[in-house]
Amino acid sequence: MENLHILFQAPILSLQLLIDGLLIGAIFALVAYGMALVWGVMNIINIAQGEFVMLGGYVAYFLSVAGIHPIWGIPAAAVLMFVLGWAIYRTIIFRIVDRDLFTSILATFGLGILLQQLANELFGADVHTAHSGLKTWFLFDGMVTVAQIKVLAFAIALVIGGLLLWFLKRARLGQAIRATSQNARAARIMGVDTDRVYAMTFGLNAALCGAAGALVAMIWIIQPYLGLPFTARSFMIVVVAGVGNIGAVFVAGVALGVAEEFAGFLLGAQFQTAFVFALLVVILVWRRIWLSRKRRYLS
Amino acid sequence: MTTKRNRSFLTSLGLLGLVALAGAPGVSAAQDTITLGAAVSLTGKYSTNGQHTKNGYDLAVKLVNDNGGVKVGNKHYKLKVVYYDDESTPARGAQLAERLISQDHVKYMLGPYSSGLTKAMAPVTEKYHIPMVEGNGASVSLFNKGYRYLFATLSTTEYYLKSALELLDEQAKANGKDPHTLRIAMAFENDPFSRDIRQGVIDEAKRFGMKVVVDDKLPPELNDMTATLTKVRALHPDALLVSGHAKGAALVVRQTHELHIRAPMMATTHCDSAKVAQKQPEASEGFLCASQWDRTLSYKGPWFGTAEQFAERFEKAYGYAPPYQGAESAAAVLVFVDAFQRAGSLDPQKVRDAIAATKMQTFYGNIDFDKTGKNIAKPMVLYQIQDGQYKVVAPTRWANAKLIYPLN
Numbered sequence: 001m002e003n004l005h006i007l008f009q010a011p012i013l014s015l016q017l018l019i020d021g022l023l024i025g026a027i028f029a030l031v032a033y034g035m036a037l038v039w040g041v042m043n044i045i046n047i048a049q050g051e052f053v054m055l056g057g058y059v060a061y062f063l064s065v066a067g068i069h070p071i072w073g074i075p076a077a078a079v080l081m082f083v084l085g086w087a088i089y090r091t092i093i094f095r096i097v098d099r100d101l102f103t104s105i106l107a108t109f110g111l112g113i114l115l116q117q118l119a120n121e122l123f124g125a126d127v128h129t130a131h132s133g134l135k136t137w138f139l140f141d142g143m144v145t146v147a148q149i150k151v152l153a154f155a156i157a158l159v160i161g162g163l164l165l166w167f168l169k170r171a172r173l174g175q176a177i178r179a180t181s182q183n184a185r186a187a188r189i190m191g192v193d194t195d196r197v198y199a200m201t202f203g204l205n206a207a208l209c210g211a212a213g214a215l216v217a218m219i220w221i222i223q224p225y226l227g228l229p230f231t232a233r234s235f236m237i238v239v240v241a242g243v244g245n246i247g248a249v250f251v252a253g254v255a256l257g258v259a260e261e262f263a264g265f266l267l268g269a270q271f272q273t274a275f276v277f278a279l280l281v282v283i284l285v286w287r288r289i290w291l292s293r294k295r296r297y298l299s
Numbered sequence: 300m301t302t303k304r305n306r307s308f309l310t311s312l313g314l315l316g317l318v319a320l321a322g323a324p325g326v327s328a329a330q331d332t333i334t335l336g337a338a339v340s341l342t343g344k345y346s347t348n349g350q351h352t353k354n355g356y357d358l359a360v361k362l363v364n365d366n367g368g369v370k371v372g373n374k375h376y377k378l379k380v381v382y383y384d385d386e387s388t389p390a391r392g393a394q395l396a397e398r399l400i401s402q403d404h405v406k407y408m409l410g411p412y413s414s415g416l417t418k419a420m421a422p423v424t425e426k427y428h429i430p431m432v433e434g435n436g437a438s439v440s441l442f443n444k445g446y447r448y449l450f451a452t453l454s455t456t457e458y459y460l461k462s463a464l465e466l467l468d469e470q471a472k473a474n475g476k477d478p479h480t481l482r483i484a485m486a487f488e489n490d491p492f493s494r495d496i497r498q499g500v501i502d503e504a505k506r507f508g509m510k511v512v513v514d515d516k517l518p519p520e521l522n523d524m525t526a527t528l529t530k531v532r533a534l535h536p537d538a539l540l541v542s543g544h545a546k547g548a549a550l551v552v553r554q555t556h557e558l559h560i561r562a563p564m565m566a567t568t569h570c571d572s573a574k575v576a577q578k579q580p581e582a583s584e585g586f587l588c589a590s591q592w593d594r595t596l597s598y599k600g601p602w603f604g605t606a607e608q609f610a611e612r613f614e615k616a617y618g619y620a621p622p623y624q625g626a627e628s629a630a631a632v633l634v635f636v637d638a639f640q641r642a643g644s645l646d647p648q649k650v651r652d653a654i655a656a657t658k659m660q661t662f663y664g665n666i667d668f669d670k671t672g673k674n675i676a677k678p679m680v681l682y683q684i685q686d687g688q689y690k691v692v693a694p695t696r697w698a699n700a701k702l703i704y705p706l707n
Contacts, residue, residue: 003530006530006533006534009533010533013529013532013533017526017529020525020529024523117343120342120343120344120346121342121346124346125343125344125345125346125347126347126572126573126574127545127546127548127549127572127573128578129549129553129578129579131579136557136558136559138559142559143532145557145558145559147557147558216522220522220523220550220553221522221546221549221550221553223545223546224344225344226520226522228520229520229522260523260526261525261526263526264523264525264526264527265526265527265529265530268514268515268516268527269515269516269517269518269521269524269526269527270489270515270516270517270518272518272526273518273520
């Protein structure tokens with residue numbers, strides 16, 4: 001209540017929370033694009049999503065250690081993670097792609113733990129940051145601050161979302177991906193190499209996560225165990241937005257970012273994540289009621 | 300008459316000694332070595348600090364052995380440590396403690412890294428009446444369970460940021476301000492370690508009559524502090540205190556800079572493990588950092604000499620400057636050495652009593668255990684990051700630099 005009072009006294013602060021929420025929400029959306037793709041096309045819920053983000057972050061970090069500007073980490077992480085994602089498909093994921101959802105959750109959960117521990121073993125448990133060198137804009141007498149790197153992240157998430165939409169609609173591979181997601185068997189009969197489509201989809205997912213990870217390293221911090229919150233958030237975003245809708249994923253992502261910021265401010269940081277998941281439950285229940293109302297029975 | 304009585308007294312003492320020797324299989328098997336047991340985290344999330352811990356132990360053991368070993372009674376013994384990797388998991392730590400004691404017949408234990416693992420192992424050492432001296436379990440909850448065989452060389456958690464408030468009080472008075480008007484914002488991770496620190500700060504704030512205006516509990520999967528820091532911007536507190544391990548330190552430094560938030564005093568824990576001064580020199584300027592120990596302090600003791608001499612020796616052996624985790628671990632070995640010598644015996648019970656009576660100064664600071672086993676003689680150190688360097692500013696008695704205050 002006291003915190004609400006502060007917001008009323010200084011309404012400008014809610015602008016700060018709104019802007020920050022929108023900007024970081026875009027990064028959540030970037031991670032969620034990939035999960036939506038993999039979920040929609042392959043019917044796999046990738047629990048290792050956050051670990052891909054973490055690995056992407058290390059790419060940016062090691063570039064900055066090597067003296068290369070970490071901004072280059074965004075494309076570099078995307079490329080490297082694409083290769084890794086492709087390799088993971090060829091070794092692990094192709095074995096579970098036709099199995100039930102539970103098998104895929106278990107397998108990717110194990111994969112997540114493996115990647116965490118490998119990162120811990122190879123890079124150590126220390127906390128790292130990469131520095132973009134970008135500045136902060138000050139608005140309203142310094143009452144509102146906007147970090148340029150976050151704006152860049154927002155722009156990147158928006159552009160990638162647009163590209164993804166175009167790619168799925170127009171590009172040959174994009175069409176194959178959509179065909180496979182609609183009916184894999186029919187797509188196979190029509191000559192689509194679904195195995196290749198799956199590999200590409202999984203690689204693409206890892207690439208998106210990698211790019212997001214590079215941004216995370218420049219905005220927050222990276223360490224081997226940062227994955228879970230990103231997995232959980234993208235899960236939530238995809239559940240709310242649906243698997244086949246990139247635009248909705250973006251909207252749900254930024255909405256989640258804003259909700260987190262306000263919840264953190266009003267309820268305290270300890271309820272930030274809890275609030276978001278309470279919201280998820282409410283949305284799911286509400287949607288179920290809504291659907292059952294719309295249901296028509298043939299008589 | 301008296302001589303006769305003396306002689307018979309001496310004979311019985313000799314007999315007692317023989318009996319004692321025969322009744323200590325672990326000792327007689329390894330003729331002139333004393334074996335200490337330790338489970339430290341060499342893999343898993345504590346692997347970095349686990350390695351510092353092991354390095355501290357090894358350095359002290361090597362130094363003692365190179366200088367003739369430990370003199371117990373009239374005999375010189377070499378020290379040896381049996382290590383296991385506890386994989387940073389408490390359950391494994393408890394198993395290994397059990398194994399060290401019942402299979403390897405270890406009679407004395409050195410502590411693991413972290414409060415969580417110490418908490419898992421202490422009940423085991425307690426059960427077998429094996430003394431354990433540790434340098435890396437700071438949680439105050441370890442010392443209110445009535446353990447008799449657990450001793451800690453380091454300051455416990457509730458002291459971590461208390462000294463920051465003391466400093467704030469001093470500064471306020473020096474600037475003619477009433478401490479009762481001071482307002483504090485704090486954000487502590489919601490884990491046992493940081494909750495203890497928070498309790499210490501709250502008690503201290505009450506003592507000085509300061510008001511806590513922000514009291515956020517950060518989630519363990521913390522990755523953004525904007526919401527908390529926005530509150531800080533709104534309320535203009537006189538101090539911002541944060542504790543959330545290395546990630547909390549790295550985040551608060553990065554985000555206060557990005558959001559351009561400055562409180563007159565800003566303090567955090569784990570600056571050194573997050574390496575904020577090296578990695579974010581501009582953003583971390585002025586931050587106060589709680590630490591157990593620093594090489595520039597003027598402590599001096601047996602074996603290692605001064606704090607600086609210890610640091611040089613450590614650097615030579617391992618190629619990096621000693622973090623305090625290394626120092627407090629080495630100090631734990633020194634406590635055992637001192638206790639063996641004073642006890643004049645290898646009986647775990649006698650060694651335990653000797654440890655309890657420890658009163659000495661080491662390179663790491665004074666060591667004097669209270670009834671619960673925690674070291675109450677060594678204060679926490681506060682650094683301030685000044686021009687990218689860690690400068691000790693508190694406790695004022697051992698400090699080598701002047702506090703910059705206020706920061707904004």
